[in-house]
Amino acid sequence: MRLLATTIIALRALRRNKLRSALTALGIIIGVGAVITMVSIGNGAKAQVEAQVASLGRNVITILPGSATTAGARGGQGSANTLTVDDALAIQREVSGAVAVSPELRQGAQVLGNGLNWRTSVHGVAPEFTAIRAWPLAEGRLFTDAELRSAAKVAVIGTTVAKQLFPDVDPLGQNIRINNVPFQVVGVLSPKGFNFFGQDQDDCVHLPYTSFMSRVFRWRNTVNNIIVEAPSAAAMPRLQQEIADLLQQRRGGREPDFTVRNQLELAQTATETSRTMTALLGAIAGVSLLVGGIGIMNIMLVSVTERTREIGIRLAIGAHDRDIRLQFLIEAMILSMIGGAIGVLGGIGLAQTLSNLNGWPVLVSTSSITLAVGFSAFVGVAFGFYPAHKAAKLDPIDALRFE
Amino acid sequence: MSPVVQLRDIRRTYRNGELEVHAVRGISLEIHAGEFIAIMGASGSGKSTLMNTLGCLDRPTSGSYLLDGVDVASLDREARADLRNQKLGFVFQGFNLLPRTSALENVELPMLYAQNRVSSTEMKRRAMAALGIVGLAQRADHLPSQLSGGQQQRVAIARALVNEPRLLLADEPTGNLDSKTSVEVMGVFQRLNEQGITIVMVTHELDIAQYCKRILVVRDGLVVRDEPVTGRLIAAEELKKLLGAEAAAQLTSAPFGAK
Ligand SMILES: Nc1ncnc2c1ncn2[C@@H]1O[C@H](COP(=O)(O)OP(=O)(O)O)[C@@H](O)[C@H]1O
Numbered sequence: 195m196r197l198l199a200t201t202i203i204a205l206r207a208l209r210r211n212k213l214r215s216a217l218t219a220l221g222i223i224i225g226v227g228a229v230i231t232m233v234s235i236g237n238g239a240k241a242q243v244e245a246q247v248a249s250l251g252r253n254v255i256t257i258l259p260g261s262a263t264t265a266g267a268r269g270g271q272g273s274a275n276t277l278t279v280d281d282a283l284a285i286q287r288e289v290s291g292a293v294a295v296s297p298e299l300r301q302g303a304q305v306l307g308n309g310l311n312w313r314t315s316v317h318g319v320a321p322e323f324t325a326i327r328a329w330p331l332a333e334g335r336l337f338t339d340a341e342l343r344s345a346a347k348v349a350v351i352g353t354t355v356a357k358q359l360f361p362d363v364d365p366l367g368q369n370i371r372i373n374n375v376p377f378q379v380v381g382v383l384s385p386k387g388f389n390f391f392g393q394d395q396d397d398c399v400h401l402p403y404t405s406f407m408s409r410v411f412r413w414r415n416t417v418n419n420i421i422v423e424a425p426s427a428a429a430m431p432r433l434q435q436e437i438a439d440l441l442q443q444r445r446g447g448r449e450p451d452f453t454v455r456n457q458l459e460l461a462q463t464a465t466e467t468s469r470t471m472t473a474l475l476g477a478i479a480g481v482s483l484l485v486g487g488i489g490i491m492n493i494m495l496v497s498v499t500e501r502t503r504e505i506g507i508r509l510a511i512g513a514h515d516r517d518i519r520l521q522f523l524i525e526a527m528i529l530s531m532i533g534g535a536i537g538v539l540g541g542i543g544l545a546q547t548l549s550n551l552n553g554w555p556v557l558v559s560t561s562s563i564t565l566a567v568g569f570s571a572f573v574g575v576a577f578g579f580y581p582a583h584k585a586a587k588l589d590p591i592d593a594l595r596f597e
Numbered sequence: 598m599s600p601v602v603q604l605r606d607i608r609r610t611y612r613n614g615e616l617e618v619h620a621v622r623g624i625s626l627e628i629h630a631g632e633f634i635a636i637m638g639a640s641g642s643g644k645s646t647l648m649n650t651l652g653c654l655d656r657p658t659s660g661s662y663l664l665d666g667v668d669v670a671s672l673d674r675e676a677r678a679d680l681r682n683q684k685l686g687f688v689f690q691g692f693n694l695l696p697r698t699s700a701l702e703n704v705e706l707p708m709l710y711a712q713n714r715v716s717s718t719e720m721k722r723r724a725m726a727a728l729g730i731v732g733l734a735q736r737a738d739h740l741p742s743q744l745s746g747g748q749q750q751r752v753a754i755a756r757a758l759v760n761e762p763r764l765l766l767a768d769e770p771t772g773n774l775d776s777k778t779s780v781e782v783m784g785v786f787q788r789l790n791e792q793g794i795t796i797v798m799v800t801h802e803l804d805i806a807q808y809c810k811r812i813l814v815v816r817d818g819l820v821v822r823d824e825p826v827t828g829r830l831i832a833a834e835e836l837k838k839l840l841g842a843e844a845a846a847q848l849t850s851a852p853f854g855a856k
Pocket residue numbers: 611612613618619620638639640641642643644645646647
């Protein structure tokens with residue numbers, strides 16, 4: 195093998211046809227870059243969804259009111275106010291497997307404090323909610339069971355509310371007014387970010403549900419939902435059944451007016467969604483790769499006429515078939531390597547830029563790089579090499595005459 | 598001394614579907630070292646087919662071809678490629694230079710495909726020497742598109758020379774050139790021939806053939822005449838005459854050009 199000489203020949207051929215070389219490399223750059231960008235974004239989104247699912251708390255069972263699973267034409271889920279604080283207390287008392295139970299009540303309200311005001315979502319909960327939701331405090335303390343029982347005027351606020359009302363003051367110990375009722379801020383929750391629906395989960399104020407019901411909003415007994423922590427994922431189905439049985443028992447012969455769901459189902463749905471998204475992005479990337487590949491193919495095929503005559507010249511002055519094949523292989527490999535490298539760097543750069551602009555997480559996967567570079571290299575080599583391989587087998591005079 | 602080329606009853610038939618074209622119909626020929634042959638004949642008489650056979654660019658349908666005593670038909674593709682590289686130099690009517698490639702790199706090409714490759718400095722030195730022989734050392738880094746037809750043909754000749762072939766073949770090397778440039782190219786061939794290179798060229802111009810030593814006339818795929826050149830022209834002298842005539846023409850036209 196005349197490897198060195200052939201490399202020189204290949205480099206000269208590439209330099210001689212700068213435009214063709216650049217266009218071929220461009221096809222590879224676009225294909226590789228698109229795949230890496232798309233797949234990185236898709237993977238990042240999936241990872242974010244998974245993180246959000248985890249941040250909802252592990253092994254959480256949620257009981258929602260209304261709309262029973264067996265019902266015919268009825269109001270949508272949550273349309274009835276059928277779930278009560280007593281249900282929550284009954285679960286806590288009688289379902290032994292429940293690690294922690296908290297009702298959740300929610301209502302929007304204007305909150306005043308530090309001479310500023312801010313509309314936010316006010317939540318009524320039991321102190322167990324931080325454990326169930328896996329949502330620790332950043333500073334201060336939680337309200338106590340005693341404060342829950344006495345419907346104390348204490349509040350734990352999210353970081354967004356803290357920023358809005360107390361931009362340059364430590365919120366701990368400050369007073370806020372909700373519906374004209376004064377509350378003392380005793381704790382600030384750690385930041386949790388946005389949920390699936392794009393809602394800012396840190397834009398909230400948490401009160402003891404007793405205070406929420408009796409002092410601020412005058413709710414009778416109903417709650418939005420009840421959350422229960424199970425000891426393990428394996429224990430969840432049995433616990434769900436026990437809860438459902440208990441609640442049904444409390445309702446006597448009436449049709450069930452509640453739904454018991456677990457976090458796993460939600461997690462599965464979310465993961466499913468993000469997987470679909472990744473597949474969609476992957477499909478778009480695949481199309482880009484295909485378009486890039488067709489670009490490479492076109493350039494290679496269009497240049498066959500000129501290159502066949504070139505091959506004829508080379509054969510006429512003594513090139514062996516394998517010199518020709520090696521030359522075209524080296525050319526295709528150099529273009530694939532350069533194009534692939536630029537495509538990888540460009541793809542990662544673009545993904546990073548998008549993530550910086552939009553705050554999306556980005557996960558560059560080696561498998562997408564391998565796939566994209568491999569495919570482009572294959573297309574480049576196949577379409578650069580195959581016509582050359584055929585032309586190299588011609589008699590020199592036939593290659594020279596090729597029209 | 599054994600001949601450089603020995604052709605025995607060479608035939609070449611082209612097949613285009615049903616149609617058979619007998620381009621060469623039994624040519625036998627001997628060419629000895631130091632000869633300078635012009636092949637003449639009408640268009641379509643089989644000159645190029647014969648040249649391509651001599652140049653191992655094409656294979657005859659039948660007949661035997663001994664080059665330096667070696668039967669070419671017994672060689673495989675690679676051995677024939679090496680033969681083209683080492684023993685044969687081919688100059689095409691259409692130049693067939695690599696486009697967008699400098700004269701120097703075009704001339705270096707046969708050395709890159711040589712079995713015994715020399716260093717790149719030596720390669721460059723030899724290529725420059727070959728360009729010097731054809732009087733183009735100053736144009737080494739010009740692209741073919743920056744050269745005139747005669748200069749391109751001289752680059753092609755330098756490329757054919759650079760591996761010091763036994764036999765230089767040229768198919769209508771002056772076919773695309775004006776008469777003065779043609780004489781210049783013939784001058785190059787005459788000098789090479791004097792240095793001992795055997796040359797076979799095709800031309801359909803009798804005055805060009807007069808620069809050679811032997812004329813073969815081909816008709817319908819057969820050699821119909823084979824005779825030495827009488828009254829041979831020397832390119833250097835003819836060129837001098839031409840330049841003189843040119844100068845005279847310029848003198849006579851001077852009053853119109855001058856103020
Ligand atoms: N590749 C080919 N296929 C078919 N016929 C050909 C081919 N090359 C040449 N011929 C025919 O062979 C004959 C001789 O051609 P050629 O050797 O090129 O003649 P010349 O060079 O004397 O003009 C012509 O009739 C030509 O048409």
